Amino acid sequence: MLRPLHPVAPGTRTVLGIAFFVLFVAFWAWITLGGHVNRIFLADPLSMLKDGWRLLVEDRFWLDILITIWRVFGGFVLASIVAVPIGIAMGAWKPVEAFLEPFVSFARYLPASAFIPLLILWAGIGELEKLLVIFVGSVFQIILIVAVKVGGTRRDLVEAAYTLGATDNGIVKRVIMPANAPEIAETLRLVLGWAWTYVIVAELIGSSSGIGYMIINSQSRLATGQIIFGIIVIGLIGLLSDFAFKALNRWLYPWSLA
């Protein structure tokens, strides 16, 4: 019986979660190994694993993985360092918000991928260009979300701090920032996921290394097994970094869960 909003037992939850993966792979195996689709366009699970193994062992694909991870984190950290203080300033001081908000809202809709040709002209096709693509794609999003969260700081906490003798600067440093720290960290976790999309796009164009480069390279050789392996690797790394980020937040902000 399915009752709305009724919780599911932890064991059942795990089994159900794994079951979908099993079904998914089974369906994939059935249409490929059963000959229902052309093998040229879609590799079967077994040859995907074989191709993946060969990539890792013979083609030193792990170097590409490392370089992609470095680009994602480099661009993401750069964007965070710039965006979080600006977002806090916008949320805390309304004139700053009035000054920057219209531009940031506009810039947020500029697609990072459309900047790639321009960024290649400015920064070449080296590492800087890859970092900039992720930076452009993330920075405006982080600014805006952080500004909204900070703007929503509980007014009664701010008032309480004032009656305890806090100065205007004290309010920002000792109320607004700690009150929103977990939400800001959660925002960063979300945007990190988007950064993975930008890095692959950046690597599809004008690149000679990275997971995205391997994928576009495999396309010209119709190596769909490698392409799928690359995509799965991205998914796994994303999942791992998400877990790590969540664990870090839990460790940093135990009070928000207590």
Place this chain on the structure above:
Amino acid sequence: MSKLLIEGVSRTFDGVRGGQPVQALQPVDLAVAANDFITILGPSGCGKSTLLRIVAGLEAPSTGRVLLDGKAVTRPGPDRGMVFQSYTLFPWLTVAENIGFGLREQGRPERERNEIVASYVDLVGLKGFENHWPKQLSGGMQQRTAIARALANDPAILLLDEPFGALDNQTRGLMQELLLGIWERRKKTVLFVTHDIEEAIFMASRVIVMSARPGRIKSDVPVDLPHPRHYTLKTSPEFSALKAQLTEDIRVEAMRTAQTQSV
């Protein structure tokens, strides 16, 4: 000389979307003697919280002024400690850190801070809970921490805005005795806003009854019941007489509020 002087303080709110401005508070005059425990009693919407917020400096009066120890109030400050009805402990700080917030903001050295915090933890009976997060505490414990946090600054006056309004009846009774016990021992000027008649009488040395919106002071009733007060006082004949008198006063005002709202 009065500790706190409220002179012709009124408050008018701008009309919403081009509507008429709303007067929440008619000009109020009130003199509070040092170490007096004043309760402000009134039906909801009578502007009693607005008056308290003006004394705290969280809102500016439309007319008039507030003087504390002869100095005009212009903004909030640590000389007017406040306890709110909503739970306003900082959730990212432990009980001890919450109580020490004001002291830290004033740059007091850590060792001195720790001593003061420990004494107030003791005062409100939270020993053993110093390192708990606010979320791990019951409502009553959170408000006890909030009282300790406001008192730790040693303010000239303590302002309380229906501090026990969200608590269940039993807890509220215990909190009243706790706060009154602290006041009896330490002597402090207190302004306590409530809509609970029994609470207003039990706590006060003087009850200020406010009229329905726009609020003004309707009556000023001294409470000459002896200290230290015990909860059994609530069933004494003197207490009941006062309660009957104030109940009648408030009932008239509550009915007027109900009528203006139904128009």
